[in-house]
Amino acid sequence: MPRPTTRHLCTQCGHAEAKWHGQCPGCGAWNTLEPQRGAAPAAGPHRPAARAGSPRRLRDVEEVRLRRLSTGLAEVDRVLGGGLVPGSLVLLGGSPGIGKSTLTTMALAQLAAAGRRTLYVSAEESPAQVRLRAARLGSAALDIPILAETSLATVLATIEAERPEACVIDSVQTLHAEDGTGAPGSVGQVREVAGQVMRVAKSGDTAVLLVGHVTKEGALAGPRVLEHLVDCVLQFEGERERTYRTLRALKNRFGSVDDVGVFEMRDSGLVEVLDASARFVGEATRAPGSVVLAAMEGSRPLLVEVQALVSESELVPPRRVVSGIDRNRLALVLAVLARHAGVGVGAADVFVNVVGGVRVDEPGADLAVALAVAGAARGVPLSGPGGGPLACFGEIGLTGELRSVAHPDRRGAEAAKFGLTPLLDPERAATLRDAVRVAVPRPSAAPAAAA
Numbered sequence: 071m072p073r074p075t076t077r078h079l080c081t082q083c084g085h086a087e088a089k090w091h092g093q094c095p096g097c098g099a100w101n102t103l104e105p106q107r108g109a110a111p112a113a114g115p116h117r118p119a120a121r122a123g124s125p126r127r128l129r130d131v132e133e134v135r136l137r138r139l140s141t142g143l144a145e146v147d148r149v150l151g152g153g154l155v156p157g158s159l160v161l162l163g164g165s166p167g168i169g170k171s172t173l174t175t176m177a178l179a180q181l182a183a184a185g186r187r188t189l190y191v192s193a194e195e196s197p198a199q200v201r202l203r204a205a206r207l208g209s210a211a212l213d214i215p216i217l218a219e220t221s222l223a224t225v226l227a228t229i230e231a232e233r234p235e236a237c238v239i240d241s242v243q244t245l246h247a248e249d250g251t252g253a254p255g256s257v258g259q260v261r262e263v264a265g266q267v268m269r270v271a272k273s274g275d276t277a278v279l280l281v282g283h284v285t286k287e288g289a290l291a292g293p294r295v296l297e298h299l300v301d302c303v304l305q306f307e308g309e310r311e312r313t314y315r316t317l318r319a320l321k322n323r324f325g326s327v328d329d330v331g332v333f334e335m336r337d338s339g340l341v342e343v344l345d346a347s348a349r350f351v352g353e354a355t356r357a358p359g360s361v362v363l364a365a366m367e368g369s370r371p372l373l374v375e376v377q378a379l380v381s382e383s384e385l386v387p388p389r390r391v392v393s394g395i396d397r398n399r400l401a402l403v404l405a406v407l408a409r410h411a412g413v414g415v416g417a418a419d420v421f422v423n424v425v426g427g428v429r430v431d432e433p434g435a436d437l438a439v440a441l442a443v444a445g446a447a448r449g450v451p452l453s454g455p456g457g458g459p460l461a462c463f464g465e466i467g468l469t470g471e472l473r474s475v476a477h478p479d480r481r482g483a484e485a486a487k488f489g490l491t492p493l494l495d496p497e498r499a500a501t502l503r504d505a506v507r508v509a510v511p512r513p514s515a516a517p518a519a520a521a
């Protein structure tokens with residue numbers, strides 16, 4: 071007989087300890103370990119006798135054809151890999167106010183209009199508040215049945231009774247599982263809620279969209295611990311004050327994680343931006359400090375404008391302000407610019423911004439950041455072939471070399487669509503010094519200044 075033991079689980083991070091501690095060794099939180107009774111895992115010769123299973127070759131396993139429910143939003147369907155899969159659990163994460171409720175309401179509205187049974191569970195807002203939002207999104211949204219409820223048991227019973235084909239639960243952190251430990255939103259609760267919702271979703275063939283808030287620090291506070299459990303994790307990003315939003319899959323059991331959807335927040339809801347590059351290139355300025363980056367958003371090429379401002383500073387140390395790129399990456403680019411390309415901005419404030427609230431988290435952005443800063447520092451407008459904006463991409467190495475990045479052909483093809491080729495890339499310049507020499511001549515060396 072295994073001896074019953076008590077484990078102590080942290081309600082914040084899920085860390086398990088044999089003994090109680092005042093401070094969780096996993097996450098450092100205080101007073102979060104709670105005892106959980108259970109049998110010690112059976113070990114060695116005392117293992118109960120079990121019948122052996124019979125493995126089959128994969129070839130002999132029946133194929134299943136995945137049915138898909140179209141959400142009516144092409145960008146969402148694409149990111150999901152073709153639509154919602156019945157019985158699947160999709161986690162939609164994003165910071166508060168980014169538009170998760172708007173996006174899920176729009177998807178349900180389209181599904182309802184297509185004759186699907188839907189259900190919107192709001193554990194955060196009153197029916198009147200949800201109605202107010204839906205009214206902005208068009209009359210189809212007003213046909214969605216809503217349940218405003220925070221009790222998990224009631225929500226599950228409703229799903230079992232109504233058997234919706236698609237259901238939104240907004241949000242996983244505000245539902246309360248009666249038999250779970252901790253306060254709503256704690257790790258124990260969030261796990262319990264997701265586990266029980268999943269059971270009901272699978273048995274009723276309901277596709278469930280679970281909304282989860284991500285804290286400012288980027289930890290999907292509760293939801294991160296759900297990633298292994300759900301079929302698909304979508305991340306909705308952007309800056310609240312800006313209009314552009316991106317939707318990307320971090321995990322997808324039914325499709326790739328390469329696709330990205332781009333949306334614009336308008337007065338009447340989210341609008342899909344099908345040709346985002348055209349938008350960004352059309353808005354690009356030709357002033358010193360502006361350059362077009364041929365970026366990759368997953369498997370999709372996207373042209374975005376990167377802007378930099380370099381200005382004299384009285385502060386020590388001077389300011390380094392970024393939006394849309396990583397701050398440490400800017401520090402690296404500035405160091406290489408100074409050390410290997412002769413552009414020092416040591417005592418100046420440097421601001422770098424990816425226009426439109428887009429975030430580019432890829433090494434290919436380095437060269438664009440460097441050229442924008444160099445152009446701003448020297449006051450030279452960068453112009454590409456035919457006097458249009460200059461487009462570029464490439465990673466910068468610590469020794470000042472330009473390194474190739476993924477999908478140069480797709481980036482090139484996207485730039486060609488807008489007449490921005492040839493691109494300045496690691497093929498055309500081996501080092502950052504070369505790239506700066508070509509794109510950002512010193513003002514004194516420029517013919518105009520010589521006259």
Ligand code: TYD
Nearest residue numbers: 166167168169170171172206336337338339
């Ligand atoms: P919301 O979907 O409530 O965000 P979340 O559920 O992620 O917290 O909406 C966020 C913001 O979007 C809100 O501040 C108002 C704005 N908004 C629009 O600009 N247009 C619209 O049509 C709607 C519905 C919202």
Ligand code: MG
Nearest residue numbers: 170171194240
């Ligand atoms: Mg919301």
